[in-house]
Amino acid sequence: MDVKKIKSDFPIFQKRQGLVYFDSACTTLKPRQVIEAQNSYYEEYSGCAGRSAHSIAKKTSDAFEAARERVARFVNSKGESVVWTKNTSEGLNLVVRSLDYSKRKKIVTTRLEHHSLLLPIMEQKRRGIAGMGLIETGPDALVTEEAASKAIDRETALVAIHHTTNTTGMRAPVEKIIKIAHDNGALVLIDGAQGIPHSRFDFSKSGADFLAFSGHKMLGPTGIGCLVGRQEALEGLDTFMVGGETIDTVTMESVAFKKAPKKFEAGIQNYAGAIGLGAACDYLSKIGMANIEEHEKKLAAELVKAIQSIPGSSICGSPDAAKRCGLASFNLKGVSAHQTALMCDSLAKIALRSGVFCAQPAMESMGAGKGAVRASLYIYNDMDDIKALRETLEKIAKLGN
Amino acid sequence: MADMPRALADSKIIIGDTMVLCFVALAVFAVLSIFSAKYRPLFKRSLQCVFLKATLRPCDTGLDEEIKAQSIAGLMKLSPKAANALNRHFQAFSFIFTILFFASLFFAAQGIYNFMIYGNCNGLEGGFCIYSGIAGNNPSLLKPPTDLKGITYGNESANITVVEFGCYVCPYTRSAENDVRGLLSKYGDRIYFVFKPFPLPNHPYSKEAAIAAECANEEGKYWEYRALLFDNQKDVEANGTAALSDVAGRLNLSGFESCMASGRYDPMINVSVSEGDACGIYGTPTIFVNGQAFVGESAAKQAETRIQQLLAQ
Numbered sequence: 001m002d003v004k005k006i007k008s009d010f011p012i013f014q015k016r017q018g019l020v021y022f023d024s025a026c027t028t029l030k031p032r033q034v035i036e037a038q039n040s041y042y043e044e045y046s047g048c049a050g051r052s053a054h055s056i057a058k059k060t061s062d063a064f065e066a067a068r069e070r071v072a073r074f075v076n077s078k079g080e081s082v083v084w085t086k087n088t089s090e091g092l093n094l095v096v097r098s099l100d101y102s103k104r105k106k107i108v109t110t111r112l113e114h115h116s117l118l119l120p121i122m123e124q125k126r127r128g129i130a131g132m133g134l135i136e137t138g139p140d141a142l143v144t145e146e147a148a149s150k151a152i153d154r155e156t157a158l159v160a161i162h163h164t165t166n167t168t169g170m171r172a173p174v175e176k177i178i179k180i181a182h183d184n185g186a187l188v189l190i191d192g193a194q195g196i197p198h199s200r201f202d203f204s205k206s207g208a209d210f211l212a213f214s215g216h217k218m219l220g221p222t223g224i225g226c227l228v229g230r231q232e233a234l235e236g237l238d239t240f241m242v243g244g245e246t247i248d249t250v251t252m253e254s255v256a257f258k259k260a261p262k263k264f265e266a267g268i269q270n271y272a273g274a275i276g277l278g279a280a281c282d283y284l285s286k287i288g289m290a291n292i293e294e295h296e297k298k299l300a301a302e303l304v305k306a307i308q309s310i311p312g313s314s315i316c317g318s319p320d321a322a323k324r325c326g327l328a329s330f331n332l333k334g335v336s337a338h339q340t341a342l343m344c345d346s347l348a349k350i351a352l353r354s355g356v357f358c359a360q361p362a363m364e365s366m367g368a369g370k371g372a373v374r375a376s377l378y379i380y381n382d383m384d385d386i387k388a389l390r391e392t393l394e395k396i397a398k399l400g401n
Numbered sequence: 402m403a404d405m406p407r408a409l410a411d412s413k414i415i416i417g418d419t420m421v422l423c424f425v426a427l428a429v430f431a432v433l434s435i436f437s438a439k440y441r442p443l444f445k446r447s448l449q450c451v452f453l454k455a456t457l458r459p460c461d462t463g464l465d466e467e468i469k470a471q472s473i474a475g476l477m478k479l480s481p482k483a484a485n486a487l488n489r490h491f492q493a494f495s496f497i498f499t500i501l502f503f504a505s506l507f508f509a510a511q512g513i514y515n516f517m518i519y520g521n522c523n524g525l526e527g528g529f530c531i532y533s534g535i536a537g538n539n540p541s542l543l544k545p546p547t548d549l550k551g552i553t554y555g556n557e558s559a560n561i562t563v564v565e566f567g568c569y570v571c572p573y574t575r576s577a578e579n580d581v582r583g584l585l586s587k588y589g590d591r592i593y594f595v596f597k598p599f600p601l602p603n604h605p606y607s608k609e610a611a612i613a614a615e616c617a618n619e620e621g622k623y624w625e626y627r628a629l630l631f632d633n634q635k636d637v638e639a640n641g642t643a644a645l646s647d648v649a650g651r652l653n654l655s656g657f658e659s660c661m662a663s664g665r666y667d668p669m670i671n672v673s674v675s676e677g678d679a680c681g682i683y684g685t686p687t688i689f690v691n692g693q694a695f696v697g698e699s700a701a702k703q704a705e706t707r708i709q710q711l712l713a714q
Contacts, residue, residue: 335488336466338463338466338467338470339466339469339470339473342466342467342470342471342474343470343473343474343477346470346471346474346475347474347477347478395477395481398481398485399473399484399485399488399489400488
């Protein structure tokens with residue numbers, strides 16, 4: 001992987017010389033190819049898809065559906081299995097809130113989840129629609145097969161779990177959990193926000209029922225995401241948002257909804273975003289997800305080593321770098337997380353996230369309820385970036401020691 | 402009720418933690434916001450922060466952390482040691498800056514008050530009535546007057562000349578008056594005393610009082626009139642010419658009103674003021690003893706010491 005060449009595709013690096021971007025878990029930077037693809041919709045054929053018959057509307061429909069196919073291909077699924085959403089949160093809410101809980105009432109999850117998954121489940125519980133079961137995890141934030149087996153039973157309607165956490169960058173044993181869930185007759189919803197951008201995920205082969213992810217965390221535009229679902233599982237969901245283009249026929253007495261994915265796509269869609277996300281999938285595929293994964297593994301090992309070399313530092317969750325994608329959350333002794341992040345920005349233009357990362361229970365379970373600093377990397381980061389981070393953290397750590 | 406001590410302890414932490422910083426930020430950004438729109442969002446955040454802290458809730462705007470981090474990072478580029486010290490004693494530094502901030506606010510307000518009341522920002526500080534706050538306050542820089550015209554007293558051929566520039570409506574000229582009189586009675590035969598009226602523009606009716614004293618002098622009642630002027634200084638300041646006439650009435654000055662109406666002493670007073678300007682007078686009373694200047698309410702006492710030295714030579 002030629003990081004220098006990749007970097008040259010990102011206009012922000014020319015406009016902000018010296019930027020070291022370590023906040024890709026929040027949102028990634030965007031390459032020129034994605035920006036241009038998105039702009040092409042606005043500049044060349046800014047029409048409605050699936051409605052009007054004129055040529056630019058046709059062009060919009062074609063580009064929009066081609067983007068759907070591209071995204072489906074990216075996770076090895078079929079176009080009709082991809083529902084456009086505005087982000088991962090919408091995809092997760094859609095499944096958790098629209099699933100039929102008449103026969104089974106329990107949703108099994110972990111306390112490591114992002115609020116986007118945790119809150120819809122807690123809302124279903126609060127409303128008395130579903131109950132909640134937890135796959136227990138310890139301070140190392142590792143999900144084990146054994147704990148999953150304990151939590152998932154014949155009462156479980158849905159197992160909703162992360163592919164990779166946004167707090168530690170560690171993966172759940174998704175394939176094994178899917179098997180346990182299916183053995184118990186439960187459906188599985190994967191929060192792929194942090195996983196899909198960083199590794200190859202074969203939706204068809206995994207056997208998962210639902211997978212939600214966002215465009216903006218994988219070089220795509222903001223405001224676009226996907227819910228990928230098995231056809232049968234998607235059809236089993238009740239309607240979520242309804243409106244234009246979600247129906248076949250409407251009379252004042254009855255409504256016949258379209259099949260998925262259209263059933264869930266009410267109103268005019270984010271065409272530019274979808275087209276941009278399609279371009280992002282192409283961009284990542286061209287580099288190769290296996291290459292990206294390998295690149296991140298190397299950097300992750302170096303990142304963990306760099307943080308551990310700082311006196312008084314502590315890493316959230318298991319320090320085992322092999323279990324991580326390119327992400328680590330940490331604290332420095334005597335300096336608050338916000339202060340560390342702000343000072344990195346001031347001293348060396350290093351962009352880091354600080355706080356509880358929209359996953360308060362997860363952070364509390366790791367003993368970092370007051371927050372931490374998070375460094376999350378991607379294809380445009382290299383060893384020099386990690387060196388810059390280490391040197392800056394060394395300076396800041398002296399304040400606390 | 403069981404949670405009360407805990408709540409109090411928490412509130413102390415909240416107040417002590419970064420409230421100081423938010424207060425300073427609020428005041429600083431409030432001023433900056435007047436001149437630049439860039440600072441208005443920061444002002445809003447600091448206002449929100451102060452409001453939260455004042456209602457015993459933690460500040461969640463992140464502004465305090467941001468200010469702290471930016472200051473320490475900025476300093477770290479110059480001196481890591483200084484940054485370390487700032488980080489370690491940040492709270493103490495914040496308190497010091499807050500105290501300085503409020504002190505400067507107080508002095509600024511005092512300056513504005515003085516300007517409104519006395520026409521200059523320094524007010525009555527320094528024991529003299531300020532004529533010009535810009536001129537400075539170093540008596541050794543003053544130049545002695547070049548002539549001895551004015552109200553005179555004593556021995557014209559004496560080797561020691563004492564020249565006073567004074568304003569009849571200046572409270573410090575009044576408080577030095579007893580000492581001036583003392584000088585005259587003790588050394589009257591060995592010194593030559595000249596009084597040059599120097600009415601200060603920021604004292605009401607000072608010029609009218611100076612003219613009135615000249616009119617009294619015409620009728621040989623200068624020193625009596627002068628004594629009454631100082632005794633009734635507040636009345637003169639408040640009632641102007643009516644008070645001056647009242648004093649004149651008590652001394653039966655028959656030509657006083659026509660003298661005042663004639664305006665014949667206006668040029669003479671103007672010349673006296675110009676002369677004071679040329680000397681560099683910055684406040685009254687100013688007393689020169691053989692060219693050496695003393696300024697303020699103790700000027701006459703200092704002048705006496707100097708006179709004694711000169712007489713001993």
